[in-house]
Amino acid sequence: MTTATTEIVVPQGTWSVDPLHSSAGFEVEHAGVSTFRGGFAPVDARLVSTDAGVTLEGRVAVDSISIDDENIRPHLLSPEFFDVEVNPEITFRSTEVSGTADDLRVKGELAMAGASLQVEATGTLRGPSEVPGGGTKIALSLVATVDRTAYGMNWQMEMPGGGQILANDVKLRVELEFNLEG
Amino acid sequence: MRILGIAGSLRRDSHNARLLRHVAGRAPAGVEIDIWEGLKSIPPYDEDDDVQPAPPPVAELRQAIAAADGVLIATPEYNSSIPGVLKNAIDWASRPRASTPLQNKPAAVIGATTGRFGAVWAQAETRKVLASAGARVVDLDLPLALAHEAFDADGALTSAELDARAHEVVEALAETIRKRERRLHAAPEPAGRAQQLSAAA
Numbered sequence: 001m002t003t004a005t006t007e008i009v010v011p012q013g014t015w016s017v018d019p020l021h022s023s024a025g026f027e028v029e030h031a032g033v034s035t036f037r038g039g040f041a042p043v044d045a046r047l048v049s050t051d052a053g054v055t056l057e058g059r060v061a062v063d064s065i066s067i068d069d070e071n072i073r074p075h076l077l078s079p080e081f082f083d084v085e086v087n088p089e090i091t092f093r094s095t096e097v098s099g100t101a102d103d104l105r106v107k108g109e110l111a112m113a114g115a116s117l118q119v120e121a122t123g124t125l126r127g128p129s130e131v132p133g134g135g136t137k138i139a140l141s142l143v144a145t146v147d148r149t150a151y152g153m154n155w156q157m158e159m160p161g162g163g164q165i166l167a168n169d170v171k172l173r174v175e176l177e178f179n180l181e182g
Numbered sequence: 183m184r185i186l187g188i189a190g191s192l193r194r195d196s197h198n199a200r201l202l203r204h205v206a207g208r209a210p211a212g213v214e215i216d217i218w219e220g221l222k223s224i225p226p227y228d229e230d231d232d233v234q235p236a237p238p239p240v241a242e243l244r245q246a247i248a249a250a251d252g253v254l255i256a257t258p259e260y261n262s263s264i265p266g267v268l269k270n271a272i273d274w275a276s277r278p279r280a281s282t283p284l285q286n287k288p289a290a291v292i293g294a295t296t297g298r299f300g301a302v303w304a305q306a307e308t309r310k311v312l313a314s315a316g317a318r319v320v321d322l323d324l325p326l327a328l329a330h331e332a333f334d335a336d337g338a339l340t341s342a343e344l345d346a347r348a349h350e351v352v353e354a355l356a357e358t359i360r361k362r363e364r365r366l367h368a369a370p371e372p373a374g375r376a377q378q379l380s381a382a383a
Binding site: 019 | 280318
């Protein structure tokens with residue numbers, strides 16, 4: 001279970017993600033010059049806040065990856081990267097939610113490509129906000145950096161002038177808009 | 183289970199073909215290694231020729247890989263790397279990329295050379311190429327050096343150590359195949375559909 005500090009104000013309740021207004025993406029330096037971005041959609045997530053604490057869970061389907069290049073997509077799905085046949089999903093389950101709404105810290109287990117590792121994300125919590133027609137929304141914006149090689153994604157190519165074609169550090173960014181259930 | 187064996191040498195008296203026959207003859211129970219004989223018929227890769235229907239030898243290679251549960255390649259080493267004929271065949275088999283029968287296919291590589299280094303570079307390169315084509319590659323090799331002295335008159339490996347190592351590679355490939363079979367036949371509906379986290383989705 002998770003303990004929240006008293007600084008956190010996540011309104012109590014069970015919050016379900018609004019997938020249309022949410023996103024889960026990655027950013028990784030490519031060829032030493034650019035930021036290669038992609039994402040997975042839809043993202044499924046739930047935030048539960050009770051007296052006992054706050055938990056965040058989420059998952060995406062690996063085959064929903066936004067890359068559709070006929071060569072790169074199969075390579076990303078293959079055993080050399082995500083190995084979708086063995087690991088159809090990327091999942092996250094928090095172990096600790098702390099900080100404040102403007103300086104949120106979420107620690108948890110990120111399971112991807114057959115490995116499950118502790119990661120720490122930072123970001124913000126916004127809301128609650130009442131919406132037309134009824135309903136209450138809050139939103140999390142979180143970023144975490146992971147080393148893809150720690151997940152066994154070691155593929156690499158050296159560039160003629162030095163350096164590597166694909167960085168090892170990958171920034172993960174989620175924008176999660178939640179509706180209060182019930 | 184059926185494994186497709188491919189020797190990367192065209193020579194009639196190929197040590198790699200001999201190695202494959204040795205390994206096939208000693209395959210574990212339930213494992214059949216069928217040696218593919220069509221390497222010489224594969225034309226040089228030319229994308230202009232990579233159309234439907236594919237050249238018949240290419241279509242046969244793709245079908246043979248698709249029908250097999252796994253692939254075992256025995257490669258010589260030419261100029262510190264894979265022979266062109268073998269790389270060429272893998273290139274044909276890997277296209278079109280979106281539908282290659284090599285995607286997720288369990289694969290292993292062994293090799294033989296008359297030199298002293300056991301074709302380890304060619305084996306490593308072949309593993310790299312297969313992984314790039316999407317295969318599920320066993321991370322083992324068989325460094326069979328001095329191949330001209332490694333077999334007896336019946337074509338069997340004389341070294342118990344090499345024989346055990348060859349068996350280890352085949353067993354690792356067989357286990358990869360078995361694990362994959364269990365996974366594919368036991369696959370439940372993806373959790374994302376069966377157990378939605380969010381009520382709204």
